Amino acid sequence: MLVGVVAFGIIAGVAMVASGIPPLAAMLMSLLVFAGASMVASAQLLASGTPALLVILTTVFINLRFMMYSASLRMHFQHEPLRWRLLFGYLIADNVYGLTLMRAATHPAPREFFLGAGVMVWAAWQLAVAAGILIGAGVPASWRLEFAAPLAFIAMSIPMLRDRAMVAAAIVAGLTVIAANGLPLKLSIAAAALAGIAAGMLAERFTRRSG
Amino acid sequence: MALVTFALRASFLLLPPGIETPALLRRALRYVPAAVLTAIWAPELVFAPGMEQLAAGVVAIAVAWRWRLTFVTILAGLAALHLFHWLL
Numbered sequence: 451m452l453v454g455v456v457a458f459g460i461i462a463g464v465a466m467v468a469s470g471i472p473p474l475a476a477m478l479m480s481l482l483v484f485a486g487a488s489m490v491a492s493a494q495l496l497a498s499g500t501p502a503l504l505v506i507l508t509t510v511f512i513n514l515r516f517m518m519y520s521a522s523l524r525m526h527f528q529h530e531p532l533r534w535r536l537l538f539g540y541l542i543a544d545n546v547y548g549l550t551l552m553r554a555a556t557h558p559a560p561r562e563f564f565l566g567a568g569v570m571v572w573a574a575w576q577l578a579v580a581a582g583i584l585i586g587a588g589v590p591a592s593w594r595l596e597f598a599a600p601l602a603f604i605a606m607s608i609p610m611l612r613d614r615a616m617v618a619a620a621i622v623a624g625l626t627v628i629a630a631n632g633l634p635l636k637l638s639i640a641a642a643a644l645a646g647i648a649a650g651m652l653a654e655r656f657t658r659r660s661g
Numbered sequence: 662m663a664l665v666t667f668a669l670r671a672s673f674l675l676l677p678p679g680i681e682t683p684a685l686l687r688r689a690l691r692y693v694p695a696a697v698l699t700a701i702w703a704p705e706l707v708f709a710p711g712m713e714q715l716a717a718g719v720v721a722i723a724v725a726w727r728w729r730l731t732f733v734t735i736l737a738g739l740a741a742l743h744l745f746h747w748l749l
Contacts, residue, residue: 454731454732457731457732458731461731461732461735479662479663482662482663483662483663483666484666485666487698487701488662488666491701492662505662506662506665509662509665509666510665510669511693511697512697512698512701513665513666513669513670514669514690514693514694514697515690515693515694516666516669516670517669517670517672517673517690518687518690518691518693519670520669520670520671520672520673520674521672521673521686521687521690523673523674524673524674524676527674528674528676532675535671535674535675536671536675538674539667539670539671539672539674539675540667540670540671542670594739594742594743595739597714597717597738597739597742598735598738598739599705600701600702600705600706600714600718601702601718601721601734601735601738601739602731602735603698603699603701603702604702604718604721604722604725604734604738605721605725605730605731605732605734605735606694606698606731607694607695607698607699607702608722608725608726608729608734609725609729610694610695610698611695611726615692616692616695619692619695619696620695620696620699621699622696623695623696623697623699623700623703624699624700624703626700627699627700627703627704628703628704628707628708631704631708638700638704639697639700639701642696642697642699642700643693643696643697643700645696646692646695646696646697646699646700647689647692647693647696649692649696650691650692650695650696651688651689651692654688
């Protein structure tokens with residue numbers, strides 16, 4: 451699992467620097483935000499001159515999945531003290547969430563487990579981003595490492611397409627973002643997200659009825 | 662960015678006990694990652710100058726579909742980009 455974290459961390463670091471974010475700003479962003487997909491996307495948006503408010507809106511959409519994790523972890527952690535829940539919130543990440551759910555299926559009290567996995571993933575991630583920033587700053591532009599950013603998103607999204615509703619959500623989102631490209635201020639991403647979610651929910655209802 | 666990301670993560674962990682997550686919201690949230698991530702990469706391929714990004718993206722999609730490995734997908738995509746740049 452840590453291999454995947456390190457690989458994506460390095461790529462996120464490289465992609466951020468390649469899209470034109472200063473190395474120190476990229477590292478600070480990683481420490482504060484700790485969410486790779488939104489970091490890479492924001493770096494691209496900021497480098498193309500998108501206003502900060504739109505970058506934040508895009509961040510909300512990309513990181514909405516953490517809200518889903520938060521809702522699902524709630525049943526395990528809702529009776530923990532507030533300071534623990536705040537720390538757990540910061541440490542929620544895709545793989546930490548996945549591991550904790552698997553563990554909770556067979557063991558009670560996943561608190562220590564979540565904390566251990568979270569801290570380990572956090573540390574590996576930050577070191578990997580630092581390494582990626584150093585690599586990205588030292589590699590010539592002719593290597594075209596900035597293309598690693600969309601590739602990383604392809605690598606993340608394609609394996610999610612495990613059922614028809616998910617495929618429908620992705621296809622409709624992709625078509626909408628292309629059709630809505632004329633919208634100002636990258637609002638096309640928000641429009642595509644809403645259209646994709648609607649398509650997924652409709653397809654889900656349709657498959658259930660026919661199946 | 663840091664604030665909104667943290668707010669999303671902590672959201673349901675901080676709610677007082679006894680409040681249920683609305684089922685409709687849970688169903689909608691399921692489709693967020695696939696929809697948003699696709700919306701980010703699709704224009705990068707379609708509106709790129711020249712055809713090499715689109716061609717390399719198709720290669721990356723095929724590799725991601727077949728092997729589901731992040732690092733392999735990215736390496737294949739970058740290799741394809743340089744190959745198509747050299748060919749086209």
